[in-house]
Structures are given as structure tokens and as C-alpha cells.
Amino acid sequence: MRISTTKMTYEEWKQQRRKGIGGSDAAAALGLSRWKSPLRLYLEKIGEIESDVDTEAAYWGNILEDIVAKEFEKRTGKKTQRVNAILIHPDHEWMIANIDRKVVGESAILECKTTSTWNKDEWKDDEIPQEYIIQLQHYLAVTGYEKAYIAVLIGGNKFVWKELGRDEELINMIIEGEQRFWEMVENRTPPELDGSQDANAILEYLYPKAEEGTSIELPAYESLVDEIVSLNKQIKQLEELKAEKENKLKEAIGEHETAIVGKYKITWKNITSNRFDSRTFKKEYPDLYAKFVKTSTYRRFSIKEE
Numbered sequence: 001m002r003i004s005t006t007k008m009t010y011e012e013w014k015q016q017r018r019k020g021i022g023g024s025d026a027a028a029a030l031g032l033s034r035w036k037s038p039l040r041l042y043l044e045k046i047g048e049i050e051s052d053v054d055t056e057a058a059y060w061g062n063i064l065e066d067i068v069a070k071e072f073e074k075r076t077g078k079k080t081q082r083v084n085a086i087l088i089h090p091d092h093e094w095m096i097a098n099i100d101r102k103v104v105g106e107s108a109i110l111e112c113k114t115t116s117t118w119n120k121d122e123w124k125d126d127e128i129p130q131e132y133i134i135q136l137q138h139y140l141a142v143t144g145y146e147k148a149y150i151a152v153l154i155g156g157n158k159f160v161w162k163e164l165g166r167d168e169e170l171i172n173m174i175i176e177g178e179q180r181f182w183e184m185v186e187n188r189t190p191p192e193l194d195g196s197q198d199a200n201a202i203l204e205y206l207y208p209k210a211e212e213g214t215s216i217e218l219p220a221y222e223s224l225v226d227e228i229v230s231l232n233k234q235i236k237q238l239e240e241l242k243a244e245k246e247n248k249l250k251e252a253i254g255e256h257e258t259a260i261v262g263k264y265k266i267t268w269k270n271i272t273s274n275r276f277d278s279r280t281f282k283k284e285y286p287d288l289y290a291k292f293v294k295t296s297t298y299r300r301f302s303i304k305e306e
Contacts (some may be wrong), residue, residue, distance in 0.1 A: 075159070088142070136150060
């Protein structure tokens, strides 16, 4: 089944994306994305927050998609064609796909990517980042195709492409995990919070400011607070132990800048930095300081024993 996007507006397309789990959602739905927490994806699907399809990275990815596809054709001799439709899994209507290209004459798709040169090691040899493996297998599940190609432009000057076969075991795991997530969306049951930076960002977005002077009793959370306090103590002890070990190494390095210890290269370099002395500036030029100072509000989390 498919829904044509030929005459669909961009806003209508975004609304359709909310009605299911797409390939770019798959890793987040399974809790395996480095960039997006399941909670953020959940809030996107129920319409509480905007999705990230309008980011600068997404914009340039769309602009460069055609260039990456043409380079893939040039290097492989294969032909590809656009699929102007949202594809829907025959058995799971919540499982959707917006594939970049279909490979002509093959039971295969092409996914086009762009990435920073900082991520080049993620693509060395036969490597494909985990999130993209899940995305590609999600697409193969929806389309029923046998394989996927992925082409990526790295840092604007290095091009690689790779082939990935259909993995039925992984596809079944993806379907099961996505189905559990979609049931949470349908039942309006948010996923449990994880420890990711994205989950923390979501909490700051949902609760940006505390109502001053208010308080709440949370007796059921005492054991959780005990765990946090215990973990803080362990972290402090480990940090002190780490500092002790580092100091022993520093003593051994002495006046040298570099030390070789087996397979490790250790450096203790001179670093020069210039920092703005805001305290002195405020004292010497109070009016100018007041003119340019920017006030920001944020919430600080702390635990104290009473």
C-alpha cells in the first residue's frame, strides 16, 4: 500500500509522518538512537512537540540527496528512480517508509546520506552506523525488498557506498520493538525516561521554569533518591581514585610532554588560553557591563539531606 506524495503539501506530508513509524524513527523507537530519545519521538508522534525534519542538517541532506544518488549511479552503473509515495507495510499500517530511491531492475532501495568529516571512522571498511542499519532493515521490512544500498558523502569531499542484505531475524526484532512503541503512542503511555542528554533536554523543554515557593511530597521516590545519593558517593570515590592514578602518571612524565606506555600514547601538554575576566570588567565598567549582560533562567537539580 502507498500514499502518493506528488500533490501533497509539505505540512500534509509531516502530518502523514506522525501517523506511523518511519525509517528515520526506527532506532529511536527501539531506544538505540544516539541522537533522539524514545520520549522525544513519542512526543513528536502525539503532536506535543515539533519533529526534527526542519533542521539545518535535514535541509542540506535533502538538497544534496540528488547529487549523492547521481554519484552512486555513476560509480556503480546502476539506475535509480524516485518513489513519490509514503509506503505502508502490508501487515502493520503504523510501519511506513519514505525511501530515497528504488534501484531499477533490482529488489533493492538506495538511501542517500551526508555527514561531517568528524564521522568518517563510522564508515571505514564495511562499517555502517547502527542507526542506519536499523533504518535500512526497516525499509526492507516495509517494501519486501531483498537488499539496500547506502551512499554517503563525507565532509563534502569523500564518497562511499555500501550494500546491505535483508536480515529477517533483525527485521522481526525491529517490528516487535516498534509495535511496542506504537502501542504506547496509541494508548498515550509515554516511554520511560533514559539517561540520555536528549531525554534531559525534553524535560527542560516540558518544565522550563519552577513555580517559586511550591513544594511536593514524593514518599514513593525515597528509594530512588537513596540510589542517586549512593551513586554520587561512588562517582566521587571513583573520581578521586582516577585523579590519584593520573597524578602518579604525571609524576612519572615529569617535564616531558609525551609518554609511551605500551599501546597508549599519553600527553601532558602546555595549553594557553585567554579568558574574559567578567568580574574585573564589571567592577571597572559597571554601566557597560549592565548594557551587554544577558540574563538567562535555568533549573538546577540538587539533593541535600535534611
